[in-house]
Amino acid sequence: MRALLLRDLRLAFRAGGGFGLGLAFFLIVTVLVPFSVGPQSELLTRIAPGVLWLGALLACLLSLDRLLALDWEDGTLDLLATAPVPLEGALSVKALAHWLVTGLPLVFAAPVLGVLLNLAPAGYLWLVISLAVGTPALSVIGAFGAALTVGIKRGGLLLSLLVLPLYVPTLIFGAEVARRGAQGLEVGTPLLMLAGITFGVAALMPFASATVLRMNLR
C-alpha cells in the first residue's frame, strides 16, 4: 500500500503533468473570472468563495482521467488486480495520491488566489478549511468515475458528465462554508455536513469503485 502511494507520488512529480497542471488551471480560471464579470471589487468579494470552490473542483476534475487510464494502458491494473493487495485499498491509495498531488496544492493556492478576487479577510481561514475538508471527497468520488469509464476509449468527457452530478453535495456544502465564513456567519452545520460527506465517501466509495473496476477488467 505504502509502496503504491510512494510510486504514484513519484510518478506525478517526475512526469510533471498532474502536479502543475491542476494548479495552473486553477490560476487561469480565477484570473478569467474578473474578465467575464467585470472588475468591481464588491462584486468579486461577494462571489469569491464560490468561484474559488468551483475552480478547485474543475481543477480536480481535469486530472481525473489520468488517475487510472495510464495504469490501464500499460497493464499495471491487471497486475495489481492479481497482486495480494485488495483492490478497494489500492483504489483508496490512488485516490489519496491524487488528492495529495492535486487537491492539497489547491488548498494552499486558494488563499493566494483569494487575494486576486478580493476575498473578505474573514474568509481566508474558512476557505482553506472547507477546501481541506472537502477536496478529499472530490478525489474519492473521482476515482469511482475513473473506474467506471476506464475501459472506454476517449472516456474523458463521459467521465466529467458522470462525476459532476456526484460533486453537487460536496460543492454546495463546501462553498457554503466558505461563503458563510467570508460573511462572518456561523459555519458549523455545513462544515459538519461537508466532513460527513468526506468521511462517508472515503469509507464506502472504494467498494463501489473496486466493484466497477473488476467489472471493467473482466
Add this chain to the structure above:
Amino acid sequence: MASIWEYANPVKFLRTSEKVLPVLWVLAGACLVIGLIWGFFFTPDDYRQGSTVKIIYLHVPAALMAINAWLMMLVASLIWLVRRHHVSALAAKAAAPVGVTMTLIALVTGAIWGQPMWGTWWAWDPRLTSFLILFLFYLGYMALWAAIEDPDSAADLTSVLCLVGSVFAVLSRYAVLFWNQGLHQGASLSLDKEENVADVFYLPLLVCIAGFVLLFLALVLYRTGTEIRLRRTQALIRREAARA
C-alpha cells in the same frame, strides 16, 4: 400462481407484453385524453393563480413519474445485480429515456408556470433545482449505456452507477434544501400543493396521474421489448457467425 420470475425469461416476457400492451396503450391514452380535457376545459381558474393552475395536470404527474422512473430503474438494477435477469437490466435501460422526458416536462412546465408567477423563467427553487440535478443523473446514466459495447458489462456498470447515483441524488436533495434556505428564508415557491388543492382540481389530477402511470408502463414495456429484440437479433447473428 406462477412465480413472477418467469417473466424474466425474455421470450416469455415478449409474449406476455404483446398481450398486455394494446390494453395498456388504450387505457393510457383514454386516461390522458379524459384527464387533460377535463382539466383544461372543465375546471375553474384559481382565484390567485388564474388559469395557470391548469398546468398542474401536466406538471405534477410528470414530476411524480420522473422520480418513480428512477426508483424503478434502481429496483431493476438491483434485480440485475443480484439475480442477473437480462430483462431487468434491459427494462432499466428502457425506462431511462422515459424518465428523462418526464423530468424535462416537469422542468419545462415549471419554468413556463414560473414566468408569470415569479416574473422569471427560472428560479433556483429547491424543487426545481432537485429536478435539474435528477435530469443530469439521467443524462449520465444514458450516456454510460451508450458508451459501452458489451451489453452485459454495460448492464453491470450502469446498475452500479444507478445505485451510487441514487445515494447522491438523495444527498443532493438535502444539500439543495439547505443551500436555498440560506438564500431566502424558507420562501419556497412551488407549484406542488396537492395537499390543499380542492376537489374540483383533485379529481382530474388523479385521472391525469393514472394516465401518466399507464403511459409510463406502456412505454417501458414496449421499449423493453424493443431492447430484447435487438439483443436477440445480435445473439442470432453471432450464432450464425459461429456456425459458419
Add this chain to the structure above:
Amino acid sequence: MLEIRDLAVARGAACVLEGLAFTLAPGQALILRGPNGSGKTTLLRTLAGLQPPQAGEILGGGEEIAYAGHSDGLKSMLTVAENLTFWAEIYGTRGIDPALAAFELTPLRDRLAGTLSAGQKRRLGLARMLVTGRPIWAMDEPTVSLDAASVELFAATVRAHLGQGGLAVIATHIDLGLPEAHVFDVSRFAARAQSAAATSDEAFL
C-alpha cells in the same frame, strides 16, 4: 499443484474454450499452444482470477498464481530498480538483485524504464515474476521481442523455478528449449458452435 476440471472460459459474450482439464504437479510446466484467437490469453486470465470461469473449477490457483500479460505494467518514468522494487513491496518480498541478475539487468538498474529497448523492457517484465515469490507462473507470450540469448535466459530461469518446486503455464508459439514441459494444444477444446453462441446470449435464443 494446479488442477483444472471441465473448465469453460469466455471472451466477452462468447465461450471460446470448454471441457479443459489438466493437472500440474510441482516442478512441472505446461506449454499452451493454439492458433491466434484460440483462447490462450482468455484461459490464462481466467487462471489468474481476472475473470470468472464460465463453468468448471480451478484448484490451487488464486493467491498462488503470478500473472504476466502482454503488457509489462512498467512505468517509463521510473528506473529499472524502482519498477522492480515496487512489485517486490506489493508482494511483500525482499531483494530484487537475484531477479535483476537472472535477466542480466544489473548494469541497467538505474536507467529509466522508458529508455530501455523492447527486449530489455520484456526482460524487466519477466524479472517481475521472480520478485512475486509465487509458485505458479501464468505467462502470456513471454518471449515476444526477446532475442535468442534472452530466450535462453528465460528458459534457464523457468527451469530453476521448476527445480525449486514451482509450476508454470506458458502460452507461446516458439520453442522455448524446455523439452521437459508438457504441451497442451488448446485448439482441441474449442467450444462447439452451440455453446460458442455466447453464454449471456443464451437467454435470448
Add this chain to the structure above:
Amino acid sequence: MIPDLGKYAVTVLSAYGASIVLLIGLVLISLRAGRKARRALEAVETRREIKDEA
C-alpha cells in the same frame, strides 16, 4: 371552444403544447425504434428458417 384563459392564455397553451409535443415525440421515437428492431429480428429469423430447411 377554447375556455377563457384570461391573461395567462399564452402560458397555459405553451405549457400544454410543449408537454404534448414531448410526450408524442417520445411515443413516436419508441414506436419507430420498436418497428425497426422487429423488422431486423424477423429478417434474421427467416434467414435462420431457410437455412434450417436446407
